[in-house]
Amino acid sequence: MGTELLERRAVISGVGQSEIGRQIDRSGFQLTLDAVLAAIADAGLTVDDIDGLAMFPGGGKANLPGYANGNLYEIQDALRMTTRWRQGIVEGMCLPFYGPAMAVATGEARHVVIWRTVKEGSAARNAGGRPAYGSTNPVAEGPLAWLLPVGALSPVLQIAPYAARYQHEYGVTREQLGWIPVTQRAHAALNPDAVYRTPLSLDDYLAARMISTPICLYDCDVPADGATAIVISAADTAAGLRAPVSIEAMAGVVDGRPSWEQWEDMGRVGYATAAAMWNRTQLRPADVDVAQLYDGFTIEVVWWLEAMGFCEPGEAGAFVEGGQRIALDGELPLNTWGGQLSGGRLHAAFGHVAEAVRQLRGEAGARQVAGAQVAAVTSVGGYEAGAALLTAWSG
Amino acid sequence: MDATVGIPPAVTAETEAFWTAAGQGRLLVERCSACAARSFPPYGICRVCRSRDVAPVEITGEGRIYSLTVNHQRWMPGLEVPYALVLVEFPDHPGVRVFGRLRGCPPQEAVIGMTVDIGFEPGPGGQAIPSFVARVPAGTVDPRPRRAPVSQPAGARRQERG
Numbered sequence: 001m002g003t004e005l006l007e008r009r010a011v012i013s014g015v016g017q018s019e020i021g022r023q024i025d026r027s028g029f030q031l032t033l034d035a036v037l038a039a040i041a042d043a044g045l046t047v048d049d050i051d052g053l054a055m056f057p058g059g060g061k062a063n064l065p066g067y068a069n070g071n072l073y074e075i076q077d078a079l080r081m082t083t084r085w086r087q088g089i090v091e092g093m094c095l096p097f098y099g100p101a102m103a104v105a106t107g108e109a110r111h112v113v114i115w116r117t118v119k120e121g122s123a124a125r126n127a128g129g130r131p132a133y134g135s136t137n138p139v140a141e142g143p144l145a146w147l148l149p150v151g152a153l154s155p156v157l158q159i160a161p162y163a164a165r166y167q168h169e170y171g172v173t174r175e176q177l178g179w180i181p182v183t184q185r186a187h188a189a190l191n192p193d194a195v196y197r198t199p200l201s202l203d204d205y206l207a208a209r210m211i212s213t214p215i216c217l218y219d220c221d222v223p224a225d226g227a228t229a230i231v232i233s234a235a236d237t238a239a240g241l242r243a244p245v246s247i248e249a250m251a252g253v254v255d256g257r258p259s260w261e262q263w264e265d266m267g268r269v270g271y272a273t274a275a276a277m278w279n280r281t282q283l284r285p286a287d288v289d290v291a292q293l294y295d296g297f298t299i300e301v302v303w304w305l306e307a308m309g310f311c312e313p314g315e316a317g318a319f320v321e322g323g324q325r326i327a328l329d330g331e332l333p334l335n336t337w338g339g340q341l342s343g344g345r346l347h348a349a350f351g352h353v354a355e356a357v358r359q360l361r362g363e364a365g366a367r368q369v370a371g372a373q374v375a376a377v378t379s380v381g382g383y384e385a386g387a388a389l390l391t392a393w394s395g
Numbered sequence: 396m397d398a399t400v401g402i403p404p405a406v407t408a409e410t411e412a413f414w415t416a417a418g419q420g421r422l423l424v425e426r427c428s429a430c431a432a433r434s435f436p437p438y439g440i441c442r443v444c445r446s447r448d449v450a451p452v453e454i455t456g457e458g459r460i461y462s463l464t465v466n467h468q469r470w471m472p473g474l475e476v477p478y479a480l481v482l483v484e485f486p487d488h489p490g491v492r493v494f495g496r497l498r499g500c501p502p503q504e505a506v507i508g509m510t511v512d513i514g515f516e517p518g519p520g521g522q523a524i525p526s527f528v529a530r531v532p533a534g535t536v537d538p539r540p541r542r543a544p545v546s547q548p549a550g551a552r553r554q555e556r557g
Contacts, residue, residue, distance in 0.1 A: 145410060
């Protein structure tokens with residue numbers, strides 16, 4: 001690596017979250033303000049230091065009730081800010097900090113706040129149940145035209161055939177994969193902000209109702225209310241930051257057909273992304289102390305474990321079986337905040353990034369992994385993919 | 396099983412021919428005049444050679460279930476469950492995969508590799524939707540994994556790097 005990687009010129013300086021729960025009776029806008037202000041304070045900065053804003057999804061695009069909240073300009077206006085860089089993202093959201101890191105690395109901005117706010121828990125309650133994906137629109141447009149009309153009315157149904165294919169090809173069983181949600185629930189019990197904290201047993205998992213085979217209730221993440229904000233700063237501002245975390249490497253590659261029904265082999269979705277990321281660092285999978293792997297569904301964790309090289313293709317079932325390897329004291333502590341399966345669907349890996357930062361700072365409380373120096377973070381399933389290594393600040 | 400409860404497709408300049416033919420029980424994809432490749436969904440360009448000289452062509456013949464799911468969740472009021480959704484590929488038409496419902500066997504008897512016939516049924520908004528018909532009785536297809544089993548013990552790769 002002859003040239004300096006741009007991500008090394010950026011640091012994650014702050015993370016902040018609103019109250020998180022199944023239903024929070026405050027507006028998405030107020031939750032957003034809570035998270036943004038908390039993240040700025042966490043970084044050791046003031047609002048006036050911030051000169052870049054980004055949010056997901058941009059433009060208020062929503063295919064699910066409660067999915068999109070607020071507007072970037074309203075936040076800028078409410079906080080009486082001046083910005084030099086702004087970004088609203090749907091496509092290209094491989095990692096929450098990818099675009100902001102590029103902005104501070106190239107000098108476009110010094111300190112960028114990016115946030116994600118969800119009110120899907122309240123929206124589901126108000127709808128009387130989990131609403132259909134796309135039900136916010138009268139007709140299915142674009143790629144949804146090939147999914148919703150035939151009855152693939154949720155991301156569950158869109159990913160389920162690939163989960164079935166994976167299990168078919170490798171003979172991986174539900175008895176093995178159930179250890180992912182079971183272990184993550186044990187981690188959530190140590191996270192006061194997690195949505196579900198009561199113990200979950202493998203028997204509970206195996207007895208749960210099917211949503212769409214082979215995906216059962218506990219394989220699905222939990223619709224929630226809450227906001228997460230992350231501050232990305234130029235690395236040369238580190239001396240003025242409270243507790244920065246380094247971005248060792250990051251990548252986001254979309255190399256298959258970017259379509260839920262056309263992807264050739266969704267079980268390999270993260271392979272090109274992980275390969276590109278490992279190509280940007282001397283660190284290896286064995287160096288990772290804690291892994292926050294995107295878990296919209298259990299099967300996405302499985303694919304990320306294999307894509308990232310924590311185990312070989314087809315081995316994730318054996319890797320997670322029994323839960324010891326992925327426990328807090330295991331060789332690869334996994335989704336230590338409970339992940340989206342128990343912590344709540346904060347979405348787009350915002351919860352995963354926040355947890356990775358806390359672990360690397362030693363600020364993760366009862367669920368702290370001792371001596372965590374290297375964290376892996378992956379984002380999004382489906383056809384979009386992002387992967388990064390974050391490391392404890394060494395000055 | 397009624398499939399009319401749901402969300403209808405937006406019909407566009409690129410997809411109008413597909414949905415019109417669907418109403419006639421015919422499955423259209425795009426055929427490239429330059430290289431003869433089939434592309435789906437229709438974009439008005441060949442996905443293989445990028446020629447813009449493409450035209451709708453009907454495909455026929457048997458399909459094979461690449462994978463499937465059986466949905467049990469009532470996502471919308473009045474939605475009848477359970478039903479099987481299948482990703483179907485066509486041995487005679489490489490590069491084409493179509494998502495649709497499955498009829499002709501109980502949903503729980505559908506398996507990967509099963510042979511299906513092309514079909515359609517009434518869907519949301521008066522629009523016909525792909526609805527494949529199981530041809531082979533369940534249990535007669537080869538359920539063996541396609542890939543060779545992995546012999547290396549779990550975690551070995553990680554350990555050797557440690």
